Amino acid sequence: MSRPASARALIVAAARSGAGKTSLTAGLMQALAARGLAVRGAKSGPDYIDPAFHAAATGAPGLNLDSFAMAPPLVAGLLGAQAAGADVLIIESAMGLFDGLGQGSGRDGSAADLARAHGLPVLLVLDVSGQSQTAAAVALGLARFDPGVRVAGLVLNQVASPRHEAQVRAALAPLGLLVVGAVPRNTAMSLPERHLGLVQAREHPALAAHIARLGAIMAAALDLDAILALAAPLAGTSSPPAALPPPGQRIAVADDAAFAFFYAHLAAGWRAAGAELVPFSPLADEAPPAGCDVCWLPGGYPELHAGRLAGNRRFMEGLRAFAGTRPVHGECGGYMVLGEGLVDAEGRRHAMAGLLGHATSFADRRLTLGYRRARLRADCPLGPAGGHVRGHAFHYSTVTAGGDDAALVDLADGQGAALGPAGGRRGLVSGTYFHAIAAESRP
Template sequence: MPAGLVISAPASGVGKTTLTLALARAWRNRGLNVQCFKSGPDYIDPAFHAAATGRASVNVDSWAMDRGTIAHLVGRGADADIVLAEGSMGLFDGVAACGVSGTGATADIAEMLGWPVVLVIDPSGQAQTAAAIAAGLRDYRAGVRLAGVVLNRVASPRHEDLVRRALNEAGIAVFGALPRHAEISLPKRHLGLVQAEEQAEIGKLIDEAARFIAEHVDLDAVLQSAAKWSPQPAANGLNVTPPGQRIALARDAAFSFVYPHMLEAWRTAGAEIVPFSPLADEAPDASADVCWLPGGYPELHAGRIAANACFRSGLRGFAETRPVHGECGGYMVLGTALTDADGVRHEMAGLLGLETSFAKRRMHLGYRLAELAAPMPGHEVGARLRGHEFHYSTILAQPDTPLAVVHDATGTVIAETGSRRGHATGTFFHLIAEDR
């Protein structure tokens, strides 16, 4: 029977991902089967999880997914020895309004699955106050259990002793304390961590993190704190309809933001996925019945995309007779032009009138609930889609027919409506699940 734990923290940037990867690799090195999940809408961490464990990781999200979908997804950990769910942001951070089964907070997943929480605490600039923060998180919500804490970025032995004493007095277990160790820091980018496939040394980096964690954290104590867990049969599967039977999927460094559960759902429904690389100047497979351009970092490759005539002409030809859909970065590439961070304007596919710019950056972040005003691949008019938006581009023009009425998590209508023109559609949000 597997055991489950949630890795969380009071805030972002404290070291959740590093601890998750290090624990996963350290236990794997001991011969254990380790399964990871990511709580919340994150495209990047699951790839790091897979690199650490050798097993595919998926997202679970209480705002966008119902309990049956979450149970179905975590069921893949049934044959593991230990299951780790990495949280997002702070433990209780979510949106103000409840979604399908929660607010999107990591605490929802911890309570739903009955898994205790290991907190990563960064006591920089404080000492005993770190214990007050941990105690507050422990007592904030009755259904969430705290297993203990790992201290990160401890300044000195004296500093560690002060924090440990305070935590012990509060009745909170300390599994270990990590001194500052820059060598295991993971590189970052404006949307989060640099993707695992972009780092040739990722295996060595995770191995070093595992070695470091094993020196400073009681791995046996952490493992013993996990809750034995018997996966419950899911009443339903994944609430995702494939966009077609044979899907040409853009897949390379510019188009890599695809939720793993989406691809699983498409394949489970019988769809065939045919990847192609716009950066390699490849066109979508002519035998496909739909083309899907996911998000990624097209702004970093805009000049190359603009110069790749085979890709652009092939995409235009495909869209003459068959649907093409783009999410976020893919949506931008379907547009007329993209201006990069240096102010250089690059011509895109021109299937939509959308024009975007990174020269004037503005963050767009949050859950999205869209009601389709026009059909898109796999979904008819009136379908209600749940997703998440996170980008820094500014809309310069969005002249086409709106694809949907889009609300944020508070119910407020937003301007990023998506677009439709002919067979081309696009949205700024990434689809997570359908409302059914």
């Protein structure tokens, strides 16, 4: 395979979630990397899990690009930074190609925003299971829906037989849409799932072997040269501005299977600003390192490890001692651990750190999902009082006791509808159920 003269990029998208984008994307990345290309990955929209599979397939860190939460200069800077030194950058769409807030502002969070703003071609994954001619109608609708978004090629996924493939190709032939591969139905491609989506890459059994198997499947099913030819060269961009100011000089960051939801662009931005990130593992009963001046508890799956966390005295006592003199902030799962207690899926209550007064339950499940806008009521690791932050919420747990702590933020949804005061703060401790992505500039 010939190497491109400069970094090129394309978006892998589909009509909906569950069409096989992540397996196909990881396999495509692996197949291209096996040909000697330097491949990088990114995910459009808020997502912690898929970028880790991209990293496993490419051997380089993944990244998120979010047109709603990130201002255009930040998106452009991150796009350029992720492509630096690469032959090809593959961006996986969240949900369907055009799915976002639907405001038509160019900042609705959809993959179509990225395609339109940066001239990125779309490789459309067409799940043809249970259909033949209708698949052509779906493809044509997506290709013509927005003249500013170019569907450059199609991959037929979940093909049942050679006859099925021939039927779909015959229906597509008059439409002028290029088919660059057909992937047979194969249950071995599936990735295990849990309540927030795919099981984390770090927990996947035999991950390297699974990624290699996906790569072999895609190398056989796809025209890799044709796909590479579809990718568009990226224009040069400046270095990305910081998404959030670093909350300290040495930042203790919880990092294990219970606290894995930490955005790569935040880490990179803080390091670029001169901060040092020091990982520690609450599941291994490690306390926040004493030499740090702030502690960050990311989201993750503490509800799956509540009993173990509750029994880890070194972690809990060390966290409480740290919070007596230095700021501690928790997001989503981290916020749950900062509270008084957490009820697991079996209804068992486990005592948490007690640094904030709320309590949460995973037994009483209710999905909360969507973009968030927040105005900070007080100085905290997210920024100064009066500052604005954009992010998202995605959790099934619920608050069963609100406690009496002061609210940390005034919260609104992605459209700006007020959701009221949220989060909590007490002394140097703060927390929110939403995940911060970037600060928002206001006139």
